[in-house]
Amino acid sequence: MSDKTIFKKIVDKEIPADVVYEDDLCLAFRDVAPQAPVHVLVIPKTTSLRSLDDVTADAQSLIGHIFVVIQKLARELGIAESGYRVVSNCGENACQTVAHLHFHLLGGRGFAWPPG
Ligand code: AMP
Secondary structure, eight states, X not given: OOOOOHHHHHHTTSSOOOEEEEOSSEEEEEOSSOSSSEEEEEEESOSSOSSGGGOOGGGXXXXXXXXXXXXXXXXXXXXXXXXXXXXXXXXXXXXXXXXXXXXXXXXXXXXXXXXX
């Protein structure tokens, strides 16, 4: 039985996704249950990072790269001017459901603070 996460299956093209960006290091695709008019998930292709809690100094350039991609996507998807939110749920209390590091890019509506 495969122990791949759903996101690794998307990286490996075993299941479909609405991909909006891809390069050697990361992949971005639309969330299947969008919480805002724009809701994209940006993930590293590596499976070595299950959450932000696994990030070490070795991953600094990868994480920096992902944030540059997030900024580029926010511009391309038309939410940079109005504003957007980037979220990474880490662990049980934060409601993380997929054990593969991912960043939610959300925009196209106003958000409340603090989050629920
Ligand atoms: P989190 O709760 O932070 O772990 O976020 C996981 C996200 O993955 C949720 O917003 C889900 O809607 C999303 N998701 C789960 N399966 C898929 C899929 N096959 N394609 C796109 N998004 C997915």
